[in-house]
Amino acid sequence: MRRVAIVAxxxxxxxxxxxxxxxxxxxxxxxxxxxxxxxxxKDIEGYIHSSTMPERFAFQTHVAxxxxxxxxxxxxxxxxxxxxxxxxxxxxxxTAYMAIASGVLDxxxxxxxxxxxxxxxxxxxxxxxxxxxxxxxxxxGLSAPGFFALVAKKHMREYGTTEEQxxxxxxxxxxxxxxxxxxxxxxxxxxxxxxxxxxxATPLKLLDxxxxxDGAAAIILASEERxxxxxxxxxxxxxxxxxxGGNNLANVLGxxxxxxxxxxxxxxxxxxxITSADVDVAEIHDCFSISEIIxxxxxxxxxxxxxxxxxxxxxxxxxxEVVVNSSGGLLGRGHPFGATGxxxxxxxxxxxxxxxxxxxxxxxxxxxxxxxxGMSTEHTILIYGRDQK
Amino acid sequence: MRRVAIVAxxxxxxxxxxxxxxxxxxxxxxxxxxxxxxxxxKDIEGYIHSSTMPERFAFQTHVAxxxxxxxxxxxxxxxxxxxxxxxxxxxxxxTAYMAIASGVLDxxxxxxxxxxxxxxxxxxxxxxxxxxxxxxxxxxGLSAPGFFALVAKKHMREYGTTEEQxxxxxxxxxxxxxxxxxxxxxxxxxxxxxxxxxxxATPLKLLDxxxxxDGAAAIILASEERxxxxxxxxxxxxxxxxxxGGNNLANVLGxxxxxxxxxxxxxxxxxxxITSADVDVAEIHDCFSISEIIxxxxxxxxxxxxxxxxxxxxxxxxxxEVVVNSSGGLLGRGHPFGATGxxxxxxxxxxxxxxxxxxxxxxxxxxxxxxxxGMSTEHTILIYGRDQK
Numbered sequence: 001m002r003r004v005a006i007v008a009x010x011x012x013x014x015x016x017x018x019x020x021x022x023x024x025x026x027x028x029x030x031x032x033x034x035x036x037x038x039x040x041x042k043d044i045e046g047y048i049h050s051s052t053m054p055e056r057f058a059f060q061t062h063v064a065x066x067x068x069x070x071x072x073x074x075x076x077x078x079x080x081x082x083x084x085x086x087x088x089x090x091x092x093x094x095t096a097y098m099a100i101a102s103g104v105l106d107x108x109x110x111x112x113x114x115x116x117x118x119x120x121x122x123x124x125x126x127x128x129x130x131x132x133x134x135x136x137x138x139x140x141g142l143s144a145p146g147f148f149a150l151v152a153k154k155h156m157r158e159y160g161t162t163e164e165q166x167x168x169x170x171x172x173x174x175x176x177x178x179x180x181x182x183x184x185x186x187x188x189x190x191x192x193x194x195x196x197x198x199x200x201a202t203p204l205k206l207l208d209x210x211x212x213x214d215g216a217a218a219i220i221l222a223s224e225e226r227x228x229x230x231x232x233x234x235x236x237x238x239x240x241x242x243x244x245g246g247n248n249l250a251n252v253l254g255x256x257x258x259x260x261x262x263x264x265x266x267x268x269x270x271x272x273x274i275t276s277a278d279v280d281v282a283e284i285h286d287c288f289s290i291s292e293i294i295x296x297x298x299x300x301x302x303x304x305x306x307x308x309x310x311x312x313x314x315x316x317x318x319x320x321e322v323v324v325n326s327s328g329g330l331l332g333r334g335h336p337f338g339a340t341g342x343x344x345x346x347x348x349x350x351x352x353x354x355x356x357x358x359x360x361x362x363x364x365x366x367x368x369x370x371x372x373x374g375m376s377t378e379h380t381i382l383i384y385g386r387d388q389k
Numbered sequence: 390m391r392r393v394a395i396v397a398x399x400x401x402x403x404x405x406x407x408x409x410x411x412x413x414x415x416x417x418x419x420x421x422x423x424x425x426x427x428x429x430x431k432d433i434e435g436y437i438h439s440s441t442m443p444e445r446f447a448f449q450t451h452v453a454x455x456x457x458x459x460x461x462x463x464x465x466x467x468x469x470x471x472x473x474x475x476x477x478x479x480x481x482x483x484t485a486y487m488a489i490a491s492g493v494l495d496x497x498x499x500x501x502x503x504x505x506x507x508x509x510x511x512x513x514x515x516x517x518x519x520x521x522x523x524x525x526x527x528x529x530g531l532s533a534p535g536f537f538a539l540v541a542k543k544h545m546r547e548y549g550t551t552e553e554q555x556x557x558x559x560x561x562x563x564x565x566x567x568x569x570x571x572x573x574x575x576x577x578x579x580x581x582x583x584x585x586x587x588x589x590a591t592p593l594k595l596l597d598x599x600x601x602x603d604g605a606a607a608i609i610l611a612s613e614e615r616x617x618x619x620x621x622x623x624x625x626x627x628x629x630x631x632x633x634g635g636n637n638l639a640n641v642l643g644x645x646x647x648x649x650x651x652x653x654x655x656x657x658x659x660x661x662x663i664t665s666a667d668v669d670v671a672e673i674h675d676c677f678s679i680s681e682i683i684x685x686x687x688x689x690x691x692x693x694x695x696x697x698x699x700x701x702x703x704x705x706x707x708x709x710e711v712v713v714n715s716s717g718g719l720l721g722r723g724h725p726f727g728a729t730g731x732x733x734x735x736x737x738x739x740x741x742x743x744x745x746x747x748x749x750x751x752x753x754x755x756x757x758x759x760x761x762x763g764m765s766t767e768h769t770i771l772i773y774g775r776d777q778k
Binding site: 001020022047052053055056058059060061062063064065066068069074075076077078079080081082083084085088091094095097098099101102103104129130131132133134135240241242243244245246247248251263267373374377378 | 390409411441442444447448449450451452453454455457458463465466467469471472473474483484488518519521522523629630632635636637656762763767
């Protein structure tokens with residue numbers, strides 16, 4: 001298998017944007033090419049577009065050719081969109097990775113975008129009802145906050161996790177995003193503010209939940225040989241894994257342990273030739289504060305049930321065992337579905353190149369991204385390294 | 390690069406179906422496993438779901454995990470949806486191909502589905518307006534019949550192609566689908582019926598246009614080693630190519646010649662080590678009768694401008710130079726967007742295994758599929774062989 005590296009990337013400002021779906025594509029793509037050292041639009045042979053439901057949010061399907069046209073690139077070897085709800089971005093990166101690793105192409109751009117804020121916010125929430133299984137769950141009223149609230153209650157009962165510990169995840173990630181000018185939320189929040197927030201689905205309060213975000217992110221990947229021509233600091237994909245559990249609520253494989261996450265992580269660690277202890281910096285899927293806590297456990301950063309004390313002891317912060325969500329994560333940076341996985345990769349790309357500015361994790365050599373979809377339905381992991389092995 | 394083969398496949402009946410999106414998935418998946426020789430659901434490591442706009446037609450996104458769950462498979466290495474409008478199916482096959490060729494997985498199922506007929510047909514047509522570029526074209530009233538009618542008029546003027554020749558494509562493909570019990574249209578049509586049909590967009594009449602179709606199709610792909618364990622008659626992917634032109638109407642690269650099709654075909658022929666003359670049987674994208682005529686030319690089956698006389702001389706029928714759309718094609722078999730590319734592969738799979746029954750092309754050894762999207766925006770080619778080379 002050929003080695004593959006990220007060689008460039010760029011982000012559109014995340015937030016509630018007065019910008020169209022197309023504007024966001026353009027902004028992220030321009031940032032990506034502006035940041036690139038020795039890559040131009042004519043080098044792009046493949047274009048993979050990540051987006052969850054532009055058919056509803058933007059009344060537009062067939063978004064890959066539209067994206068390529070907006071960016072001024074003419075893919076001569078591959079073009080398609082990838083969708084996997086909140087994990088679309090990581091799946092799109094994996095698609096480009098496999099296309100390059102297999103030899104079908106040498107250079108690909110991956111761009112993720114979602115325009116989620118509608119003129120009438122209610123319209124956006126209605127579209128979100130297309131995400132859970134319609135026949136089994138959505139028409140019964142299930143939504144993501146409801147599911148993750150149930151998970152949180154069960155984790156609290158089984159392991160003694162507290163609302164304060166949940167809130168600490170939000171405080172940490174909002175603090176990190178104060179140093180990320182492209183984040184949706186750039187003001188710090190206090191423990192009291194999180195705990196005193198409006199209830200969304202008990203025990204989750206407003207700041208335990210990621211927001212509706214408009215945003216886009218783009219990266220360029222290349223084969224090892226081309227990567228070295230394009231930059232002095234390529235960031236290599238060293239491993240990846242993905243697995244699926246049940247989709248509808250009746251088939252969820254685990255509540256406080258996510259077996260598909262463990263399967264995906266084991267595959268990725270094995271492929272990368274590392275263990276969880278080797279990870280210096282990680283962007284993981286904190287769609288709700290409870291999910292980050294369970295992910296500490298199932299990724300192997302701590303033992304099962306100890307996620308609450310892991311955050312409380314500062315082990316996922318700067319100076320801790322692994323810096324988690326230095327970008328601000330989904331809670332701080334924001335969560336435009338199709339863009340999130342690519343924004344995660346961008347943060348790791350910056351960290352492993354020593355270009356993360358005020359957010360830099362000193363000496364970071366190995367980075368991990370974790371992206372989940374739906375009711376913890378499927379989990380996607382990528383592991384990156386400064387070096388090939 | 391590892392070699393990849395199709396080892397099994399199955400189709401749900403195409404047509405106006407009293408069946409849900411989920412029912413169609415189930416029907417195609419069951420047919421696929423029922424037809425398989427030595428493959429079971431537990432062998433499936435990866436699941437690639439192809440669908441164009443279930444967000445609108447079925448109010449459902451995140452369709453890949455829903456599909457896997459419906460089929461009773463638990464992908465442990467890969468799961469995602471691929472979208473590229475009418476070419477989604479071929480892009481999904483390519484994704485599985487690259488995943489297996491790169492070594493990420495050994496066995497994948499690819500399933501395509503679309504539920505396009507709504508209780509109120511007008512609703513279905515409204516959803517279709519999400520396909521062209523919304524800002525530039527769709528809001529100006531552009532639709533696929535309008536575009537392909539302009540193409541037909543220009544081809545008629547430039548090359549003397551006649552309405553009778555367009556109609557002959559429809560007559561041939563409807564004749565072929567009389568021998569395909571799973572096709573949407575199983576009755577023959579006469580030249581007089583096509584020519585006397587209701588005008589849709591002059592010069593295209595009703596039977597020059599593919600219909601709104603509900604349907605699904607599934608195939609299983611495996612690495613060469615696993616493929617040989619699973620069947621005595623694997624059908625190998627020998628080559629593939631894809632390229633994109635402009636998306637919105639102002640940027641269309643060519644009207645009566647499609648440069649992206651030529652680029653994609655050249656890549657695929659080169660990779661397969663063949664020329665167009667080696668193709669015995671081809672499933673090509675006859676969304677409208679004119680498109681099949683242009684594809685004869687740009688695939689190299691005949692010279693530019695001679696597509697009309699190629700069909701008139703019977704060169705694309707049984708006993709001709711290359712049997713085109715033995716399944717009935719999009720005009721006869723039907724065109725459920727996300728399923729079409731996979732149904733094309735299934736027909737080639739049957740032909741190269743001598744299992745096409747009354748539609749069998751004697752001694753077919755090399756098959757080709759061509760799948761386009763949008764306003765001839767991008768073109769995807771796959772070439773299959775009984776043998777590896």
